[in-house]
Each structure stands twice: as structure tokens, then as C-alpha cells.
Amino acid sequence: xxxxxxxxxxxxxxxxxxxxxxxxxxxxxxxxxxxxxxxxxxxxxxxxxxxxxxxxxxxxxxxxxxxxxxxxxxxxxxxxxxxxxxxxxxxxxxxxxxxxxxxxxxxxxxxxxxxxxxxxxxxxxxxxxxxxxxxxxxxxxxxxxxxxxxxxxxxxxxxxxxxxxxxxxxxxxxxxxxxxxxxxxxxxxxxxxxxxxxxxxxxxxxxxxxxxxxxxxxxxxxxxxxxxxxxxxxxxxxxxxxxxxxxxxxxxxxxxxxxxxxxxxxxxxxxxxxxxxxxxxxxxxxxxxxxxxxxxxxxxxxxxxxxxxxxxxxxxxxxxxxxxxxxxxxxxxxxxxxxxxxxxxxxxxxxxxxxxxxxxxxxxxxxxxxxxxxxxxxxxxxxxxxxxxxxxxxxxxxxxxxxxxxxxxxxxxxxxxxxxxxxxxxxxxxxxxxxxxxxxxxxxxxxxxxxxxxxxxxxxxxxxxxxxxxxxxxxxxxxxxxxxxxxxxxxxxxxxxxxxxxxxxxxxxxxxxxxxxxxxxxxxxxxxxxxxxxxxxxxxxxxxxxxxxxxxxxxxxxxxxxxxxxxxxxxxxxxxxxxxxxxxxxxxxxxxxxxxxxxxxxxxxxxxxxxxxxxxxxxxxxxxxxxxxxxxxxxxxxxxxxxxxxxxxxxxxxxxxxxxxxxxxxxxxxxxxxxxxxxxxxxxxxxxxxxxxxxxxxxxxxxxxxxxxxx
Amino acid sequence: xxxxxxxxxxxxxxxxxxxxxxxxxxxxxxxxxxxxxxxxxxxxxxxxxxxxxxxxxxxxxxxxxxxxxxxxxxxxxxxxxxxxxxxxxxxxxxxxxxxxxxxxxxxxxxxxxxxxxxxxxxxxxxxxxxxxxxxxxxxxxxxxxxxxxxxxxxxxxxxxxxxxxxxxxxxxxxxxxxxxxxxxxxxxxxxxxxxx
Numbered sequence: 065x066x067x068x069x070x071x072x073x074x075x076x077x078x079x080x081x082x083x084x085x086x087x088x089x090x091x092x093x094x095x096x097x098x099x100x101x102x103x104x105x106x107x108x109x110x111x112x113x114x115x116x117x118x119x120x121x122x123x124x125x126x127x128x129x130x131x132x133x134x135x136x137x138x139x140x141x142x143x144x145x146x147x148x149x150x151x152x153x154x155x156x157x158x159x160x161x162x163x164x165x166x167x168x169x170x171x172x173x174x175x176x177x178x179x180x181x182x183x184x185x186x187x188x189x190x191x192x193x194x195x196x197x198x199x200x201x202x203x204x205x206x207x208x209x210x211x212x213x214x215x216x217x218x219x220x221x222x223x224x225x226x227x228x229x230x231x232x233x234x235x236x237x238x239x240x241x242x243x244x245x246x247x248x249x250x251x252x253x254x255x256x257x258x259x260x261x262x263x264x265x266x267x268x269x270x271x272x273x274x275x276x277x278x279x280x281x282x283x284x285x286x287x288x289x290x291x292x293x294x295x296x297x298x299x300x301x302x303x304x305x306x307x308x309x310x311x312x313x314x315x316x317x318x319x320x321x322x323x324x325x326x327x328x329x330x331x332x333x334x335x336x337x338x339x340x341x342x343x344x345x346x347x348x349x350x351x352x353x354x355x356x357x358x359x360x361x362x363x364x365x366x367x368x369x370x371x372x373x374x375x376x377x378x379x380x381x382x383x384x385x386x387x388x389x390x391x392x393x394x395x396x397x398x399x400x401x402x403x404x405x406x407x408x409x410x411x412x413x414x415x416x417x418x419x420x421x422x423x424x425x426x427x428x429x430x431x432x433x434x435x436x437x438x439x440x441x442x443x444x445x446x447x448x449x450x451x452x453x454x455x456x457x458x459x460x461x462x463x464x465x466x467x468x469x470x471x472x473x474x475x476x477x478x479x480x481x482x483x484x485x486x487x488x489x490x491x492x493x494x495x496x497x498x499x500x501x502x503x504x505x506x507x508x509x510x511x512x513x514x515x516x517x518x519x520x521x522x523x524x525x526x527x528x529x530x531x532x533x534x535x536x537x538x539x540x541x542x543x544x545x546x547x548x549x550x551x552x553x554x555x556x557x558x559x560x561x562x563x564x565x566x567x568x569x570x571x572x573x574x575x576x577x578x579x580x581x582x583x584x585x586x587x588x589x590x591x592x593x594x595x596x597x598x599x600x601x602x603x604x605x606x607x608x609x610x611x612x613x614x615x616x617x618x619x620x621x622x623x624x625x626x627x628x629x630x631x632x633x634x635x636x637x638x639x640x641x642x643x644x645x646x647x648x649x650x651x652x653x654x655x656x657x658x659x660x661x662x663x664x665x666x667x668x669x670x671x672x673x674x675x676x677x678x679x680x681x682x683x684x685x686x687x688x689x690x691x692x693x694x695x696x697x698x699x700x701x702x703x704x705x706x707x708x709x710x711x712x713x714x715x716x717x718x719x720x721x722x723x724x725x726x727x728x729x730x731x732x733x734x735x736x737x738x739x740x741x742x743x744x745x746x747x748x749x750x751x752x753x754x755x756x757x758x759x760x761x762x763x764x765x766x767x768x769x770x771x772x773x774x775x
Numbered sequence: 776x777x778x779x780x781x782x783x784x785x786x787x788x789x790x791x792x793x794x795x796x797x798x799x800x801x802x803x804x805x806x807x808x809x810x811x812x813x814x815x816x817x818x819x820x821x822x823x824x825x826x827x828x829x830x831x832x833x834x835x836x837x838x839x840x841x842x843x844x845x846x847x848x849x850x851x852x853x854x855x856x857x858x859x860x861x862x863x864x865x866x867x868x869x870x871x872x873x874x875x876x877x878x879x880x881x882x883x884x885x886x887x888x889x890x891x892x893x894x895x896x897x898x899x900x901x902x903x904x905x906x907x908x909x910x911x912x913x914x915x916x917x918x919x920x921x922x923x924x925x926x927x928x929x930x931x932x933x934x935x936x937x938x939x940x941x942x943x944x945x946x947x948x949x950x951x952x953x954x955x956x957x958x959x960x961x962x963x964x965x966x967x968x969x970x971x
Contacts, residue, residue: 066806066810067810067813070806070809070810073801073802073805073806074802074806077798077801077802078802080798081795081798081802084795105779106779154849155849201855202855205855205856206889209890209894209905209906210890210891210894210905218905219897220891220893220894220897221894338892338893339891339893340891340892341891342888342889342890342891343888347858347859347885426907484904
């Protein structure tokens with residue numbers, strides 16, 4: 065507001081200006097009468113200017129303009145502090161919010177009085193499309209940048225559509241959060257705990273989610289549990305279920321606002337959290353807050369309604385099938401959040417990263433329909449284009465509709481994971497997904513599986529599981545240059561990550577003495593009379609096969625042992641019959657070497673030692689026709705896989721810098737013959753070539769870190 | 776009066792243009808110059824702290840104002856999106872004001888306290904990490920460069936001469952408040968102060 069003086073000043077100036085303009089225009093109007101276009105007024109360098117009339121229309125326009133201005137000054141503000149006859153204010157343009165239509169909408173939604181703190185019933189409000197309309201606009205304006213367009217949140221910003229809430233999630237709690245904000249604070253422990261302690265307690269917290277597979281030693285978990293009860297249970301509770309009074313989160317579920325990978329948890333424990341939700345009480349009025357809360361409630365109701373449409377029994381079956389298909393192992397980064405994706409798949413053309421397949425609408429597959437999901441799984445066609453065959457759709461194509469539906473329902477029932485997909489690093493031209501169409505045309509064999517009538521039901525089930533969801537062939541069948549499985553060499557073994565996924569043809573399994581029970585034991589526990597699962601297979605057992613029923617596993621064993629087209633068992637093959645070490649053998653130089661190295665853990669007769677090392681006598685890997693893994697184990701060593709706490713073995717050291725190529729070749733030849741019954745020798749050259757490959761790719765070592773030889 | 780000598784005189788032309796043009800200055804600008812104290816009385820604006828002021832300079836030097844305005848007009852659509860409209864009282868300590876004239880990104884007049892500190896960090900590092908459709912460039916170097924604070928006191932003295940009520944003690948402490956902070960810390964402090 066201007067003071068009276070300045071207000072009068074403005075009025076005076078405005079009027080003076082108006083008067084001057086009227087005077088100027090009026091003067092010209094007056095002299096217009098006497099104008100004569102034939103009279104020359106002045107000449108400029110011989111060019112004359114005549115006294116023509118100003119066109120009447122121009123003067124008329126001025127006149128109309130003056131009248132309009134006068135009317136404007138009468139009706140609208142302009143004369144100092146005087147507001148004009150209309151009483152118009154610029155704020156009136158904001159009537160949109162002040163016209164009470166939102167208030168009316170809230171009242172007609174029947175949620176009681178809207179402005180008081182009283183019993184606002186959000187569920188009732190959430191039924192009103194009008195209120196939700198306001199709420200949706202407000203949400204996009206004020207909330208979406210953090211909580212996402214779909215309110216599903218992102219890292220550090222919670223999902224608002226689920227039933228999980230740090231503060232209880234009642235109507236009052238939602239309204240309070242919007243109006244007054246929240247401030248989540250957790251202290252950082254880096255000054256209190258050592259790095260090792262932080263790692264231990266983080267591993268313990270991660271392990272509270274029983275489905276999660278962690279590569280962490282049991283000792284750290286025990287230490288972590290103790291640290292947790294001393295330091296963390298004050299806020300998170302003895303049972304780690306959290307405390308809604310202080311907003312401490314439940315650590316036993318799969319919902320992780322600040323990231324649930326082991327790395328994220330360590331980071332949170334180390335540095336703490338300072339996570340405010342701003343207060344909107346000053347910006348928004350009560351009705352607007354109610355509309356926002358109603359919108360959030362609607363999202364919650366929608367998501368729980370969707371979850372309710374899923375069938376519990378189907379979900380359970382889908383979960384089983386997801387384990388059988390080993391979805392979680394690939395779609396979870398190492399120690400990461402389940403189904404959040406991010407595991408790298410190195411290929412000769414660059415890295416492919418597995419994707420987030422949780423039902424997050426922006427980051428996962430929340431926007432997929434069932435048909436789109438089925439296309440991705442079975443045809444390798446994602447919504448963003450062709451999938452790389454790192455996704456084993458070449459095997460999953462055999463999965464039945466019923467099973468795909470169950471898988472779909474299971475994945476829908478999972479909590480959405482806030483993890484952005486990692487971009488692939490494929491090089492040109494393999495980074496063009498359209499090109500995979502050509503790959504599919506050339507290598508994607510769409511013939512359905514054949515189930516010959518003379519085979520048992522068990523065999524058929526085994527074939528379905530082995531070649532379909534189990535996708536065993538993806539690793540155990542060799543691949544051609546374009547990374548497609550060689551259809552003429554099914555299950556004949558392939559080298560992956562410098563381990564051999566061994567030949568598991570019927571012939572090979574028979575020769576090496578595998579029985580159905582051995583295979584079932586192996587797949588169920590990772591340990592069997594024929595040896596243990598290690599490297600990639602340990603992960604398969606850990607994440608997949610050990611969750612399967614013994615019936616299904618024995619069906620798979622039956623299929624593998626009986627063979628199939630292109631994998632027929634040759635009746636001429638004989639089972640190998642290892643003799644073990646005779647007294648004469650024990651006098652040999654190779655035995656002395658064996659006893660000093662291998663024998664210390666594997667027993668002086670190769671019989672194995674409980675909790676220390678598995679038996680070598682009759683071991684399927686020792687007896688295998690391909691000595692790759694035997695050599696590789698000696699050169700690389702092995703770390704324990706923590707599959708079954710009561711069946712774990714000690715780590716195996718790398719003998720790369722302990723024994724020479726010739727010594728290793730001699731010992732391996734010796735034990736293959738005596739303990740495996742396989743008399744094809746392993747040469748010094750074989751050991752040397754493999755050692756060079758392994759060293760070049762930096763995978764030798766174990767306890768004794770290997771220096772690279774000069775290139 | 777409208778004789779040939781009068782209408783053809785260059786001096787009369789210049790003087791009358793100045794006279795007419797100055798009428799709008801006299802009506803719009805002059806009263807406001809003399810009612811500044813009135814604005815200050817009604818304003819809830821607070822002078823920037825040293826760190827916020829340093830952040831404001833980074834805001835200017837990074838060219839934020841080229842894409843972000845700080846002026847919400849009293850129109851329904853704008854208020855719905857950006858919150859309370861800007862009034863004359865809001866900008867009493869702004870030298871120069873950063874109203875801007877082009878919105879490639881959203882208006883920031885009421886940005887303060889809308890997002891958490893973590894959000895701003897994530898957003899400045901990589902806007903796409905929090906707003907997938909954003910076209911804003913990433914500013915990773917803000918997290919590496921640090922302020923020395925050598926010149927912040929002098930800046931505050933200049934602002935004081937323009938009417939920002941900084942005390943001697945505040946100017947004295949300013950260097951310590953700013954010293955060794957990252958550019959991002961300063962910028963976020965400034966952004967969080969907007970619209971308070």
C-alpha cells in the first residue's frame with residue numbers, strides 16, 4: 065500500500081499524462097478542419113510536404129482508445145490506492161483454489177468436516193474421483209519428484225503404495241507426515257565400530273531376510289548378531305522388527321528404503337542417515353492435504369486390491385518354479401536385493417546386466433502385462449526390444465502357459481525394488497537389439513520338446529524341468545561362435561568363467577558311476593557320494609535346485625541318466641572301477657607328492673575328511689573324461705560356498721606357486737587312474753596351457769596371490 | 776503552439792520524449808523507491824547466511840538462472856505448480872534479483888525445504904537418477920570443488936552498503952562458515968533457503 069502522498073502522486077501523474085495526450089490529439093483534431101492537401105507547407109531540398117488531412121479513422125481510434133482507458137481506470141485499479149469500481153484484485157485469478165470446489169468435493173465424499181482435525185476417513189475420500197483428481201495434481205506437483213509418478217518411491221524415498229510404513233501408516237500418520245514432515249535420522253557407526261565390525265553387522269542385517277543368499281562366513285554372522293544386540297536393537301528392536309515410534313525400520317522384510325544390497329547396508333551403517341520429509345503445512349491448506357492423503361490412500365488400495373487378485377496357491381507354485389528356473393540367481397546382484405537385477409554377464413562382446421524384475425512400475429516390470437511377460441520369458445522379446453540370449457529364453461520357451469502364469473503371479477506378489485537397471489556395455493553392432501532378431505532367426509529353434517510315448521512320466525517331467533525352467537543345457541551344452549548352443553552336442557560340456565560345466569551326457573554319467581540318488585543328493589545339498597558342487601554349480605544349487613522337491617530332482621536325474629535323442633547311452637560303455645591306492649602304489653614318487661599335498665586334507669587314501677575336504681575316491685570330477693576341472697581346481701583353489709553349514713568344507717589352497725606343471729600333471733594322472741579309474745594321462749603341456757589361460761585372466765591364486773608373468 | 780519551429784525542433788522532440796517516458800517512471804518507480812521501508816517492514820525475507828550467499832553466487836555462475844526463474848506469477852496454474860506467488864516483499868535482499876525470464880526448468884522461488892538434502896545431492900550429481908525425464912545437465916564437479924571463503928566477507932560488506940542488515944560479527948565469521956565447504960553444500964544451502 066502506498067502512503068496517501070504517493071497515492072495522490074500516482075493519481076496526479078496518471079491524470080497529467082492523460083491530459084497531455086488528450087491535448088496533443090485534440091490540437092491536431094482542431095487544425096484538421098483547415099487542412100488543404102494542395103497547400104504546400106514546407107519543402108525539404110525541393111521535396112514538398114503538403115497539408116493533407118490526418119485520416120479521420122486514426123483520430124477516431126485515438127478517441128476510442130481514450131474512452132477505453134478512461135473506462136479501464138474507472139473499473140480496474142490504476143489510480144494509486146483506489147481499487148476501481150469492480151474491486152478486482154490480481155489474487156482473484158486464484159479463485160481456482162478459493163472457490164470451495166475442493167471443500168465441496170471433500171464434503172460430498174462424506175468424510176465428515178474437512179477443516180477440523182476430526183475423523184477424516186481417507187478410505188472414504190479415496191472413493192471420490194473429484195478429490196483424487198485434485199490429489200493427483202498436487203501429488204505430481206509436490207511429491208512426484210521424490211516418490212515417483214506412481215508413488216512407488218525410489219532409493220532414499222519410500223514407496224507409498226505398499227502396506228509398509230515406518231510410522232504405522234494410519235490415516236493420522238499419513239496426514240501428519242504431509243503436514244508436519246518427518247525426519248528420519250540414524251547415527252553413523254564409523255567412529256564406534258571397526259570396518260570389520262560394520263561388515264559383520266551389515267551381513268547379519270542382510271541375513272535377516274531368509275530368502276537372501278549371502279556369500280558370508282557363519283562366523284561373521286555370529287559376530288554381527290552380537291554387535292546388533294549391543295548397538296542396533298535399541299531402536300530396531302531385539303527382533304529387528306523396527307519401532308514405529310521412532311520410525312526405525314523393520315529389517316527383516318524385503319523393503320529397503322535406503323538400498324538393501326549388502327553394500328548399501330554397510331554404507332548406511334557406516335555413515336548413518338539424515339532423511340527429512342519436508343512439511344507441507346505452510347504451503348498447502350487442510351483440504352489440499354486431505355486430497356493428497358486420499359490420493360496416496362487410493363494408490364495403496366489399488367495395490368492391495370491388485371495383490372488380492374493373485375492366488376496364494378499359484379504364488380507358492382510360482383515361487384517354486386522361480387527357484388526351479390533359478391530366476392533369482394541371475395536377477396540379483398551379488399549380495400544385492402532379491403530380483404533387483406544388476407548381475408553382470410561378461411560376453412565376448414561386452415557386459416550384459418540382468419534387469420530388475422520386481423513389480424516396480426518405473427524400474428522393474430510393473431508395467432508389463434501377463435502377455436508381455438510371457439513374450440519376454442519365452443520368446444525373448446522385452447518391451448524395450450529383443451532380449452540378449454543371456455536370458456535363457458531358448459530354454460524357457462518350453463515352459464507351459466500354466467507355469468508361466470504362476471511365475472507371473474509370484475513376481476507380481478514381490479515388493480517393488482528401487483534399483484535402477486545398469487546399462488549394458490555391449491559394443492557395436494551387438495548393442496543394437498534389433499540385430500538379435502537375426503540371431504533368433506538363425507539359432508532360435510522353436511520346435512517344441514518331444515516326449516516319446518515309450519518314455520515314463522518321470523522321464524518326461526525330468527525332460528521338461530531339465531531343458532525348460534532348469535535350463536541346464538544353457539551351461540552344459542557347448543556354444544558356437546555366435547554364442548548359440550550347438551544342437552548336435554547336447555550336454556557335452558562347456559567352459560564358463562574358466563571352469564568346465566562338465567559333460568553330463570548319459571554315457572559320461574554312467575561311466576563315472578553316478579546314480580539317481582547321487583544326482584538328487586548333489587542337486588539337493590551340493591554334496592554327494594560323487595563329490596560336491598563348486599563354482600557356478602554351487603550357486604545353482606544354492607539358489608535353485610536345493611529348493612526343489614526330491615521328486616522333481618529325481619525326475620531330472622532319470623532324464624539325465626537315461627539320455628535322449630542325440631544323447632543315447634552306448635551299452636558298450638563300462639562303469640569305471642577305481643582301485644584306490646595299493647601298497648605298491650604307495651611306494652611311488654607320485655604318491656609321496658600326493659600325500660604331502662592333497663592327502664593332508666583329502667585323506668591318505670583319498671577317502672576325504674569330514675568338515676575338511678571331500679572324497680577323491682570315486683569323485684565324479686576326478687573320474688571325468690575331461691580333466692579340465694581337476695587341473696583348474698589345483699591351480700585356482702576353491703573357497704567354501706557356505707551351502708549347508710554342517711556339510712561345509714575348508715577352503716582349498718591354490719597350488720599354482722607350490723608345484724610345477726610337471727608335478728601337477730603327474731599327480732593328477734596318478735589320482736585319476738587310482739581314484740577315478742580313468743587311465744588317460746594328463747600331460748605337462750595340458751597343465752601349462754591351462755595355467756597360462758588362467759593366469760592371463762587373473763583367476764589363479766587363492767591364498768597365494770599370483771603375480772602375472774611378464775608378457 | 777504547434778508551429779513549424781516547435782514541431783520540427785530536435786530539442787523539443789528529445790525533451791518531450793523524456794517527459795512522456797518519465798511519466799511512467801514517476802508513476803511506477805519513484806513511489807516504490809520511497810516506500811522500500813514499508814516493504815522491509817512487511818517482509819518475511821531473511822538475509823542470506825554466508826554459506827547461502829556463496830551458494831547464490833554458484834547458482835549465478837553455473838547459469839542456473841538461464842533455465843530456472845524465481846518468480847511465481849499470481850495465476851492459478853502457476854500457484855498450483857510452484858506454490859505461493861512472489862510479492863514485492865520477497866526480494867528485498869536480492870542484489871540483483873534472479874527472477875529470470877525463461878523457464879526451461881521449473882520455477883524455483885519456493886524450492887526451499889521441498890526436497891531433502893539427499894535428494895538435492897542425488898539430483899545435482901545426476902538429475903536422471905531421481906527424475907527420469909529430466910533434461911537438466913549433471914553437475915558432478917560441484918562435489919569436488921571447495922570454497923576458500925576469502926571474498927565472502929567483502930561481498931557481505933558490499934551488500935550491507937546496499938541495505939542488507941549484516942552485522943560486523945556476521946561478516947567476521949563468514950569466512951569460517953564457508954571455508955572448505957564444497958560448492959554443492961553451498962548451492963544446496965542456497966536452494967534450501969528459497970521461499971522461506
